[in-house]
Amino acid sequence: MKKSITVIYFALFREKAGINQEVILTEVSSVADLFLELKYRHQLNEPQGHCKIAINDNLATWDAEINDGDTVLLFPPVAGG
Amino acid sequence: MKKSITVIYFALFREKAGINQEVILTEVSSVADLFLELKYRHQLNEPQGHCKIAINDNLATWDAEINDGDTVLLFPPVAGG
Amino acid sequence: MKVISTEIDIASCSKLLVNSRAGALAGFEGWVRNHNDGHNVLQLEYEVYNPIAESEGDKIIQEAKTQYDILDAYCVHRSGLLEIGDCAVWVGVSAAHRNEAFDACRYIINNIKTRLPIWKKEYYQNGDSGWVNCERCAAEK
């Protein structure tokens, strides 16, 4: 069954995707696989190791599971301070 | 020939000596020897390594020479900050 | 940890750490520089995702309190448009003794720079702009 996921893009990723957010239907199960799918979809080429993903406002590990209805935040390389 | 030296005492040394300053006549030639003489004179028992001496407003090494007319500042162990 | 869009009032932040058992306050202020990697920077924009920036910042402060013998710590980060010389981030750590305060302050700012969802867009003199990626941060650490 396909899952419905809300994806929110930040900073560089928002500019590259050309959108703030979108709802996608996907069959992937892990955060890492979702990241790959989104990279391909929007031609993002930042390496996974420099990026972060949050699910429902919590930072997630790359092997975390994606569930139907999740809101996923896609963070490009950060530069605080 | 005896040298006339003005000695000024600070903090703990001033309290132990019971005076702010005095003029002494001495035959010693080095700062280290003067320190020994003053320790004996006023029963000071702080080890030399924890103390400092200045001659005419400049910090001096222990082997520096004492000259007639010098003003010597006797500094007990410091505790800035 | 707080993310704010107005000027950081360092004196007020510092007062939050006052403690009669504290002998030391180590502080760090990050200022907007007029240059970066050879470019002349005119101004800077911070995009921050506040909910996670604040929760992750609190987590970093908690880690510092566990790892170092300190009394208190606090961090404020700006969001939005900043000019050269503006304070972008402040970290303060109080402790009985100074070594712990310095070590914890460094731990906090190092982690703030690499773990919080904060992005920096620089606007250059030549009209270009660009997002600063984390490569420089990693090298600086």
Add this chain to the structure above:
Amino acid sequence: MKVISTEIDIASCSKLLVNSRAGALAGFEGWVRNHNDGHNVLQLEYEVYNPIAESEGDKIIQEAKTQYDILDAYCVHRSGLLEIGDCAVWVGVSAAHRNEAFDACRYIINNIKTRLPIWKKEYYQNGDSGWVNCERCAAEK
């Protein structure tokens, strides 16, 4: 380096280091604690021999500028009677990057504590008072 007998205005001191090339300010504030070596401290008196404290302080700042890649540094130390919580010493260092600022700030405060003609007399709750000698400072370093 300045020795003053009135409250240290940290915000004003900090402004002296503002520099558009600076990305980092590392700061240290030394506060009067309510305890030391198991004694309850009520207040503290700093005796300072200003001419050498200032010249030696300037020398320490100069050494820091030579040894670390920093832009500027400044230090203010109080003299006279201080209460618990008062700021006794402030050190600020500006640099392009933070590691140099932290290292230089630590170098300066470590040397301020051991090289300047400054003496600290503590007044305790039990009515006693005593000059703090440098043994604790050496251990703290």
